[in-house]
Amino acid sequence: MSYRSPVADILFSLKHVAGLDEAIESGLFGDLDVETAASVISEAGRFATEVIAPLDRVGDLTGARCENGAVFTPPGFREAYRQWAAAGWAGVTAAPEHGGMGLPHSVNVACGEMWSGASMGFALCPLLSEGAIGALNAYGSEALRATYLSRMVSGAWTGTMNLTEPQAGSDLNAVKARATRAADGTYRIFGQKIFITYGEHDMADNIVHLMLARLPDAPPGTRGLSLFLAPKFLVGPDGSLGARNDVRCASIEHKLGIHASPTCVMIYGDAGGATGWLVGEENRGLAAMFVMMNSARLAVGMQGVAIGEKAFQRALAYARERRQGRSAKGGAGMSPIVEHPDVQRMLMTMKALVQAARGVCHLTALAIDRSFHAPNADERAAAAERAALLTPIAKAFSSDVGDEVASLGVQVHGGMGYIEETGAAQHMRDSRIAAIYEGANGVQAIDLVQRKLPLSGGAVAAAEIAGMRAILAEVAERGEAGFGASAEFLSEAVGALDRVTAYMREALGSDPASALAGASAYLKLFGLALGGACLAKAGLAAQDMAARGDETQLGRIGLARFFAEKLATAAPGLARSILSGAGALAPYESILAESA
Numbered sequence: 001m002s003y004r005s006p007v008a009d010i011l012f013s014l015k016h017v018a019g020l021d022e023a024i025e026s027g028l029f030g031d032l033d034v035e036t037a038a039s040v041i042s043e044a045g046r047f048a049t050e051v052i053a054p055l056d057r058v059g060d061l062t063g064a065r066c067e068n069g070a071v072f073t074p075p076g077f078r079e080a081y082r083q084w085a086a087a088g089w090a091g092v093t094a095a096p097e098h099g100g101m102g103l104p105h106s107v108n109v110a111c112g113e114m115w116s117g118a119s120m121g122f123a124l125c126p127l128l129s130e131g132a133i134g135a136l137n138a139y140g141s142e143a144l145r146a147t148y149l150s151r152m153v154s155g156a157w158t159g160t161m162n163l164t165e166p167q168a169g170s171d172l173n174a175v176k177a178r179a180t181r182a183a184d185g186t187y188r189i190f191g192q193k194i195f196i197t198y199g200e201h202d203m204a205d206n207i208v209h210l211m212l213a214r215l216p217d218a219p220p221g222t223r224g225l226s227l228f229l230a231p232k233f234l235v236g237p238d239g240s241l242g243a244r245n246d247v248r249c250a251s252i253e254h255k256l257g258i259h260a261s262p263t264c265v266m267i268y269g270d271a272g273g274a275t276g277w278l279v280g281e282e283n284r285g286l287a288a289m290f291v292m293m294n295s296a297r298l299a300v301g302m303q304g305v306a307i308g309e310k311a312f313q314r315a316l317a318y319a320r321e322r323r324q325g326r327s328a329k330g331g332a333g334m335s336p337i338v339e340h341p342d343v344q345r346m347l348m349t350m351k352a353l354v355q356a357a358r359g360v361c362h363l364t365a366l367a368i369d370r371s372f373h374a375p376n377a378d379e380r381a382a383a384a385e386r387a388a389l390l391t392p393i394a395k396a397f398s399s400d401v402g403d404e405v406a407s408l409g410v411q412v413h414g415g416m417g418y419i420e421e422t423g424a425a426q427h428m429r430d431s432r433i434a435a436i437y438e439g440a441n442g443v444q445a446i447d448l449v450q451r452k453l454p455l456s457g458g459a460v461a462a463a464e465i466a467g468m469r470a471i472l473a474e475v476a477e478r479g480e481a482g483f484g485a486s487a488e489f490l491s492e493a494v495g496a497l498d499r500v501t502a503y504m505r506e507a508l509g510s511d512p513a514s515a516l517a518g519a520s521a522y523l524k525l526f527g528l529a530l531g532g533a534c535l536a537k538a539g540l541a542a543q544d545m546a547a548r549g550d551e552t553q554l555g556r557i558g559l560a561r562f563f564a565e566k567l568a569t570a571a572p573g574l575a576r577s578i579l580s581g582a583g584a585l586a587p588y589e590s591i592l593a594e595s596a
C-alpha cells in the first residue's frame with residue numbers, strides 16, 4: 001500500500017475548521033484566490049504521492065551513510081530533492097522578491113503534511129531549511145539576506161538549526177559553543193553540536209548552518225547566546241561557492257526511525273575557527289532562533305498528523321483484506337477483520353485522532369497567518385497570542401497522536417504489524433521522534449502552563465474556551481440526531497478544561513509543583529477538548545452541505561460523535577488527576593529507590 005495524499009480532507013479542514021477560504025475571500029492575503037491556494041495544495045499532494053512516497057521504504061532500509069565526513073542520502077533522494085526544488089516547493093511562504101510564492105503559512109503547512117506523509121526522512125530537510133529561511137529573513141542583515149535568501153528559497157542551498165550539545169538539550173543555558181570577534185566584522189566559531197538534522201548531505205550545493213554560540217564577554221545562560229550563520233562553503237560576493245568552511249560532520253547517528261534523515265555530530269573550528277556572521281544582535285540569538293523553533297514546532301505537530309494519516313490508510317487497507325473469525329454480520333467463511341467491533345474501534349480512533357489533530361494544527365497555522373496579515377496591529381497582536389497559546393498544543397498533542405495512531409496501526413495488523421515487511425512498524429519507529437525533538441512534549445506542556453496560560457491575564461485561553469463553547473452550543477441547538485450525545489460529552493470536556501485552567505493559573509503562584517506535575521495531562525485535556533470542537537465544527541459544516549444537497553461529507557458528523565463519546569470522555573479523568581496536585585509524586589525518591 002502506498003501513501004495517498006489526503007488532499008480533500010486537508011482542504012476541508014482548512015476551509016471549514018480553520019476558516020482559510022473565508023480569510024482569503026476577506027482579502028487577508030491580497031489578491032490570492034481560493035482556487036489558487038487549493039490548486040497549489042493539490043499539486044503538492046500529487047508530487048508527494050508520485051515522487052516522494054516511492055522513496056520512503058528504500059530510505060528506511062538503506063538509510064543515510066557517512067564516509068570520511070561526506071554524507072550520502074539513500075538512492076533517489078538527491079534526484080527527488082532537485083525535482084522538488086525545481087518545482088519551487090522550498091519557497092511556498094517566502095516573499096516573491098526572494099523568489100518565493102508568497103503564499104499563506106497555512107498552505108505551506110498543508111503541503112508539509114504531505115511531504116512528511118510521503119517520507120518523513122525526506123521532508124525533514126525542507127522542514128529545517130524553512131525555519132532557517134524564516135530566521136534569516138526576520139533577523140539577517142541586508143547583506144546576509146541578499147547573499148543567502150534567494151538561494152535557500154530556490155532550494156539550491158539548504159539550512160540547518162544547531163542548538164543541541166551533549167550537555168545542552170532541553171536546557172540551552174548550558175550551551176558551550178563559543179565565538180570570537182574577528183577584525184573584519186566576521187566571527188570565528190568553535191564547538192560541537194550534536195543531533196543536527198541534515199547537517200551534512202549530498203542533495204544541495206551548499207548548507208547554511210544557523211548555530212547558537214557564546215561570545216567571550218557574554219552573560220551566562222540563554223541571555224548570552226548569539227546566533228551565527230556559518231555556511232558549509234564560503235560564499236563569494238557574487239554568490240559563487242569558495243573554500244570549505246571549518247565546519248564538518250564527524251559522524252551520523254544510528255537511530256530508531258527516520259533512517260533517511262542524517263542526524264549529524266557537527267564540529268566547528270578544529271582548524272582555526274569556522275567563519276560565521278552574526279544574525280540579529282549579539283546575545284539576542286535565542287529570540288532569533290525562536291522564529292525557527294515556532295514554525296518548526298507546528299511542522300513537527302504536522303508530522304504527527306502525517307504519520308498518523310499514513311498509518312491509518314495502511315491499517316484500513318489491511319483490515320478490509322485480512323480475514324479472521326466470524327463477525328456478527330455472519331456470511332460464509334471468515335470475515336474481514338474490519339467487521340469486528342474492536343477493530344472498528346481502533347480504526348475509528350485512528351481516523352478521529354488524526355482529523356482532530358489536523359484541525360488543531362490548521363487553527364494554529366491560521367493564527368500565525370493572521371499574526372502577519374491581519375489589517376490592524378491589535379488584530380495582529382491578538383492573533384500572535386493565539387498562535388503562541390496553540391503552538392505547544394499543536395506540537396505535543398499532534399505528535400502524541402502520531403505515536404498512538406501508529407501504535408494502533410501495528411495492532412490492527414496483528415503479528416504482521418510487528419514484521420517489518422508490512423510497513424506498519426516503520427510508521428511507529430518514524431513517528432516516535434516527533435514527541436522528543438523541537439522541545440520534548442513535557443517541556444511543551446510546561447511552556448503552555450507557565451508562559452501561555454498567563455497571556456493577557458488569562459484572556460487568550462479564556463477566548464479559546466469560549467470559542468469551543470460556541471461550537472457546542474450550535475451542535476446542541478441544531479439537535480441533529482447523528483451527533484448523538486456530542487454536545488453533552490464535549491461540554492463536559494470543555495467544562496473540565498475551564499475548571500482546570502482556573503486551577504492551573506492559581507497553582508502557578510501558590511503551588512507550582514502541582515502546576516508542573518499536571519502540565520502534560522493539562523495539555524492533553526486541552527488537545528482533546530479543542531480537537532473535539534474541531535471535529536464538531538467539521539460536522540456542522542457537513543450538515544450545512546447536506547442541506548444544500550451535498551451528502552458526501554455526512555460521515556464527519558459520525559466521526560465527531562465517535563470522538564466525543566469515545567475519546568473526549570477521558571477529559572474528566574484527566575481533570576481529576578490534575579486537581580489532585582503533586583501529592584502523589586512527593587514520595588517519589590523512596591518509591592523509586594526501591595527499584596534501584
Ligand SMILES: Cc1cc2nc3c(=O)[nH]c(=O)nc-3n(C[C@H](O)[C@H](O)[C@H](O)COP(=O)(O)OP(=O)(O)OC[C@H]3O[C@@H](n4cnc5c(N)ncnc54)[C@H](O)[C@@H]3O)c2cc1C
Nearest residue numbers: 161162163164169170195196197263437438439440442443
Ligand atoms: C533525530 C533527532 C533529530 C534532531 N534534530 C535536531 C536539530 O536539527 N537541531 C538541534 O539543535 N537539535 C536536534 N535534535 C535534538 C533535540 O531537539 C533534543 O534531543 C531535544 O530537545 C531533547 O533534548 P535532550 O535529548 O537533551 O533531552 P533532555 O533535555 O535530557 O530531556 C530528557 C527528558 O527530560 C525531560 N526534561 C528535561 N528538562 C525538563 C524540565 N525542565 N522539566 C521537565 N522535564 C524535563 C524531557 O521532557 C525529556 O523527557 C534532534 C534530536 C534527534 C534525536
